[in-house]
Amino acid sequence: MMRKILVILAIVGFAVVLLPLAYQAGVQPAPGALATEYLEKAPAELGTANVVTAIVVSYRGFDTLGEVAVLFAATAGVGALLTRKRLGLASTREKRMPATEILRTATRFLTSLLILFGVYIFVHGHLTPGGGFQGGVVIATAILLNLLAEPESHLAHGVMTGVEALSGAAYVTLGLLGAFLAWGFLDPRVLPAGSIGALVSAGTVPLIYSVIGLKVGAELSGILDALKGDRE
Amino acid sequence: MASDIAILIAGAVMIAAGIGAIVTRSLLVSIILSGGVSLVASLVFLLMGAPDVAMTEAAIGSGLTTVVFLYALARSKQADHEDSDKRVDNPASEAGGAS
Amino acid sequence: MNILEFLAGINPVAASxxxxxxIGLWGIxxxxxxxxxxxxxxxxxTGVNLIILSVGYIRGRTAPILDSAADAxxxxxxxxxxxxQALVLTAIVIGLAVTALMLSYAVRLRAGGGASSIESYGEEKW
Structure with missing residues (x-):
């Protein structure tokens, strides 16, 4: 009884805090000064058609680097928590149901298409909606299909670790190139901005977003593989 | 105006799915409904002029999160009924009988 | 100010x-x-992301993606x-990783022979 009253009190308290937010949000007539600056300057300075990409990759690029680091830490945590030794399952190896013929055939067809689609999404991140995070998730979906189709199989951990380490190193290297050759860390103006709408434009923005895409794809696949289980 | 009405309807669906996800005793139903909340939220994001966020929410919030939950449920041999501590080999087969 | 005016001023996205x-807090x-x-x-x-995004939402405007250079x-x-939008984009990805970490702790607790109710792990909750 006491507990129910406390729960209700907590919810009512939160509701009181959130009410002014719900009332005031969205009433602003125009973007703020900072957003206006980004909207007007991003296409001219960086050559990106998608302003959100310009913010994620360049203006707030340091945040994104930190975010990728958090993602890496969480993946490492999941992997460390779920090894067989720690779970005390050293000897028992349970049998898994084999996948159906439909799933296996569809996987053979779809894997390459899904990976191609993921690469398409993150290569076009500076022109259309989408980018490294979305493309990385699509690549992780392709790997998930393979894990479902072959329940006994596992990711090649060497390959995954290699992709992740290389893309992380490439991300920082591109950032440092911006610091030395252009205005600051993660500045994409190392390469020419080009014309808006062309695939090869916006300096190093497509390169950075591709690297983020590969890293996110490898990390999310690692999480899925660790949670699936049966890892040595 | 049309998008305002669509946002209101989507908000109502989202709230209903959210309440359903908390009220139900079946963990599988709860997982599916919370995936539904994310899917409707991605529709709202799209209506609000945020296609980037809508793509991410649809792919991660309603896609991969659901898979991660299902893997964890199967891995821990948790029975489908949330008050039960029984270990089962296949949570999905319990879904019909547990509640 | 009467109640109808008050209700009309509420932003549907932020309110939902x-x-x-x-609802999430109640479940927790x-x-x-x-x-x-x-x-x-x-x-x-999901609710927090909706609130953050609703702060930048302006009725009847398009997505921040240009068609050509003349638009700028x-x-x-x-x-x-x-x-x-840029903030929520990264928050969603982090959310998945944190959820996976939370679930792997739950799996660990279960694998050690523990119960799945949080009340059997001491008095931390209440």
Missing amino acids: GAIVVL LARPNLFKIAIAFTIME ATASARMTDPVP
């Missing part, structure tokens, strides 16, 4: 986001099952605020 946050506090708490966390996270001059008069 706030209600979704409250009222349910003892570890997996149910993780589900409630993801619901709450009028961009700030036609487009929504891109800054909250």
Whole structure:
């Protein structure tokens, strides 16, 4: 009884805090000064058609680097928590149901298409909606299909670790190139901005977003593989 | 105006799915409904002029999160009924009988 | 100010986001099952993202993506605020990783022979 009253009190308290937010949000007539600056300057300075990409990759690029680091830490945590030794399952190896013929055939067809689609999404991140995070998730979906189709199989951990380490190193290297050759860390103006709408434009923005895409794809696949289980 | 009405309807669906996800005793139903909340939220994001966020929410919030939950449920041999501590080999087969 | 005026001033997106946050909070506090708490966390996270995005939402404006270079001059008069979108974009990805970490702790606790109710792990909760 006491507990129910406390729960209700907590919810009512939160509701009181959130009410002014719900009332005031969205009433602003125009973007703020900072957003206006980004909207007007991003296409001219960086050559990106998608302003959100310009913010994620360049203006707030340091945040994104930190975010990728958090993602890496969480993946490492999941992997460390779920090894067989720690779970005390050293000897028992349970049998898994084999996948159906439909799933296996569809996987053979779809894997390459899904990976191609993921690469398409993150290569076009500076022109259309989408980018490294979305493309990385699509690549992780392709790997998930393979894990479902072959329940006994596992990711090649060497390959995954290699992709992740290389893309992380490439991300920082591109950032440092911006610091030395252009205005600051993660500045994409190392390469020419080009014309808006062309695939090869916006300096190093497509390169950075591709690297983020590969890293996110490898990390999310690692999480899925660790949670699936049966890892040595 | 049309998008305002669509946002209101989507908000109502989202709230209903959210309440359903908390009220139900079946963990599988709860997982599916919370995936539904994310899917409707991605529709709202799209209506609000945020296609980037809508793509991410649809792919991660309603896609991969659901898979991660299902893997964890199967891995821990948790029975489908949330008050039960029984270990089962296949949570999905319990879904019909547990509640 | 009468009640009808007050209701008309509420932003539908932020209001439904706030209600979704409250639903998630209720689930976190009222349910003892570890997996149910993780589900409630993801619901709450969706609500928080809705509220953050609604701050930059301006009725009737388009997505912050340009068609051609000529658009840039009028961009700030036609487009929504891109800054909250960039923040929410990364928050969603982090959310998945944190959920996976939460679930792997739950799996660990279960594998050690533990119960799935949080009440069997001491008095931390209440």
